Amino acid sequence: MTSLPQRAPETKLGLVIDLDICVGCHACATNCKEWNTSGHSAPLTDYDPYGADPTGVWFNRVHSFEVLGEDGDNRTVHFPKSCLHCDDAPCVTVCPTGASYKRDEDGIVLVNADTCIGCKLCSWACPYGAREYDQDQGVMKKCTLCIDKIYNENLDEESRVPACVATCPAGARHFGDLGDPDSDVSRLVAARGGYDLMPEQGCKPTNKYLPPRPKKTGVGATGAPAALEPMVEGGGGAFLRWIDKVLSR
Amino acid sequence: MHPAFSVIFFTTASGAGYGLLTLLSIMQAGRVLPADPVMGAVGFVIALGLITAGLLSSTFHLGHPERAWRALSQWKSSWLSREGVYSIATYLPAVIYAAGWVFTDWRDSLFTLTGMVAAILSMQTVYCTSMIYASLRTIRAWANRWTVLAYFSLSIMTGALLLNALATCFGYYEPALFWTAATAVVVAGFVKMRYWRFIDVTPSDSTAETATGLKGEVRLLESPHTQENYLQKEMGYRIARKHSDKLRQLAIAAGFVAPVLLTTLAHISVPATAAPLSVLAVALAAIGLLIERWLFFAEAKHTVTLYYGATSA
Numbered sequence: 001m002t003s004l005p006q007r008a009p010e011t012k013l014g015l016v017i018d019l020d021i022c023v024g025c026h027a028c029a030t031n032c033k034e035w036n037t038s039g040h041s042a043p044l045t046d047y048d049p050y051g052a053d054p055t056g057v058w059f060n061r062v063h064s065f066e067v068l069g070e071d072g073d074n075r076t077v078h079f080p081k082s083c084l085h086c087d088d089a090p091c092v093t094v095c096p097t098g099a100s101y102k103r104d105e106d107g108i109v110l111v112n113a114d115t116c117i118g119c120k121l122c123s124w125a126c127p128y129g130a131r132e133y134d135q136d137q138g139v140m141k142k143c144t145l146c147i148d149k150i151y152n153e154n155l156d157e158e159s160r161v162p163a164c165v166a167t168c169p170a171g172a173r174h175f176g177d178l179g180d181p182d183s184d185v186s187r188l189v190a191a192r193g194g195y196d197l198m199p200e201q202g203c204k205p206t207n208k209y210l211p212p213r214p215k216k217t218g219v220g221a222t223g224a225p226a227a228l229e230p231m232v233e234g235g236g237g238a239f240l241r242w243i244d245k246v247l248s249r
Numbered sequence: 250m251h252p253a254f255s256v257i258f259f260t261t262a263s264g265a266g267y268g269l270l271t272l273l274s275i276m277q278a279g280r281v282l283p284a285d286p287v288m289g290a291v292g293f294v295i296a297l298g299l300i301t302a303g304l305l306s307s308t309f310h311l312g313h314p315e316r317a318w319r320a321l322s323q324w325k326s327s328w329l330s331r332e333g334v335y336s337i338a339t340y341l342p343a344v345i346y347a348a349g350w351v352f353t354d355w356r357d358s359l360f361t362l363t364g365m366v367a368a369i370l371s372m373q374t375v376y377c378t379s380m381i382y383a384s385l386r387t388i389r390a391w392a393n394r395w396t397v398l399a400y401f402s403l404s405i406m407t408g409a410l411l412l413n414a415l416a417t418c419f420g421y422y423e424p425a426l427f428w429t430a431a432t433a434v435v436v437a438g439f440v441k442m443r444y445w446r447f448i449d450v451t452p453s454d455s456t457a458e459t460a461t462g463l464k465g466e467v468r469l470l471e472s473p474h475t476q477e478n479y480l481q482k483e484m485g486y487r488i489a490r491k492h493s494d495k496l497r498q499l500a501i502a503a504g505f506v507a508p509v510l511l512t513t514l515a516h517i518s519v520p521a522t523a524a525p526l527s528v529l530a531v532a533l534a535a536i537g538l539l540i541e542r543w544l545f546f547a548e549a550k551h552t553v554t555l556y557y558g559a560t561s562a
Contacts, residue, residue: 003326019463029473053476061473063556065457069465076470077463081556090386096320096330115319118312120483121329124250127387127455129480129553138312195462198552200454201386209462 008087009107012179013145014206015165016188017080020213021172024064024078028164028173032060032082032143035163040148041113045136057132059083059143060164072227077212080173082164083130083143084197084205085109091122091131100140107179107206108147113139127201150175178206250388251486252546259307260378261407261538263336264400266299267371268408270343272429274364276412277350281425286351288419293347295411304336328384332377339374342367375404389453389562390549395444402437403538409433410508410534414527417515422523427516431509434534438505441541445497448548453562460555469558484551493548496540504537
């Protein structure tokens with residue numbers, strides 16, 4: 001069980017996340033928590049939820065980065081991150097019990113909570129921080145790609161997508177078969193130059209990220225200065241330096 | 250990485266135990282050690298006691314210690330599983346060999362062979378322990394050959410110091426044991442210095458830019474959450490550079506310099522002081538190695554920190 005499938009699964013279900021569109025609203029993370037706290041790996045335990053130091057288990061987290069590009073072409077990028085369901089998942093091969101496994105039929109990486117011993121080695125092996133330990137239950141937890149939702153025949157067909165994808169108000173998340181080159185998600189990745197996170201780690205992640213599109217207007221094109229000038233720096237005469245000193249107090 | 254005491258104790262104690270077991274068998278095979286039953290009994294109790302205490306301690310950090318037996322099943326792919334299998338497999342020849350040494354006059358080639366099997370399995374176990382760390386590409390400070398060499402050399406070093414102290418306490422002043430211990434300490438000290446040098450000058454391939462795939466200088470603007478989560482507590486442990494420098498010096502002084510000086514002093518001194526000096530060498534080496542192992546974890550940076558504001562891992 002702990003070995004990876006003999007050859008990479010033909011069907012590779014995964015996510016495509018569009019960094020050009022994501023507005024950083026955290027709805028995906030919140031709906032993920034909502035669905036999964038009563039789903040396959042339930043509960044997503046919270047510790048001290050109403051106290052001074054609230055923490056807990058989440059499968060999806062939204063980071064926000066500043067990117068300092070060339071010529072002052074800076075931008076803010078919101079960056080949702082969950083399990084990437086890698087082809088060469090090191091979290092699976094390090095597992096000593098076989099609790100961590102990758103499914104042959106769709107490539108989804110899961111944890112069997114009944115055989116996990118809570119050694120945490122899989123979380124050390126994952127470069128992306130996709131696994132979070134549940135200290136109440138003593139087992140490792142992770143994104144299931146909403147396995148209990150995407151195959152759920154009690155739901156209407158358009159609801160059979162992961163909770164994070166279903167809820168995204170901006171349309172920044174896409175779900176599909178990345179093993180099929182003709183699928184909508186594969187075409188999207190090809191058209192937009194979708195890429196892998198940390199390819200140098202050799203995990204061959206299934207999930208892909210679409211880069212922010214180039215800005216249509218360059219810095220200064222609107223007539224505004226590229227950067228604000230300092231009011232006083234060295235020059236400006238004795239009076240302005242005195243004002244600066246007074247105001248800086 | 251978070252330095253969990255159970256794992257620090259496990260790796261240092263079991264390393265010393267396996268080192269002692271290996272050297273007891275090699276030195277007996279080489280007729281360096283007399284097969285004194287009482288000394289053998291004390292030696293095997295120390296070796297197997299350290300191994301057993303270490304293995305038990307390693308289960309304390311598990312979320313489900315009662316399921317630890319399941320860890321023996323995945324030896325095909327997992328170094329942690331292999332470590333478990335080899336550690337348990339070592340007991341069989343080790344206990345037969347120890348019983349033969351202590352309770353019988355059995356000293357033929359089969360006896361020696363049993364000891365050598367125990368020694369080989371012991372070193373296999375130490376190798377598996379080192380590979381648990383060396384196989385993690387996420388941690389540059391671990392994924393290198395110096396990690397493996399350090400685990401081997403430190404295991405042999407502590408085993409040699411223990412054996413030298415044991416023999417001296419029983420009144421055997423054997424130059425070969427002294428030279429083995431002194432050489433092992435010098436080699437281990439050299440390997441550990443090279444390890445530190447390596448991690449100081451070798452950056453990880455992964456950066457905040459490769460972690461996000463964004464073009465330009467990437468800085469964290471907002472963390473996803475207000476409080477520290479599991480990832481930051483487990484993988485984000487950092488130690489200030491100035492503290493790590495001081496602790497390295499302390500580890501070198503207590504772990505390598507003092508043991509060499511004390512065993513040398515024991516070697517050239519009168520029998521009455523040789524035993525306490527050799528024992529003191531073991532005690533200081535133990536302190537030095539606990540600091541060394543604490544640093545092994547505390548100094549190691551994980552790639553997940555790149556998502557939390559680190560620029561290099």
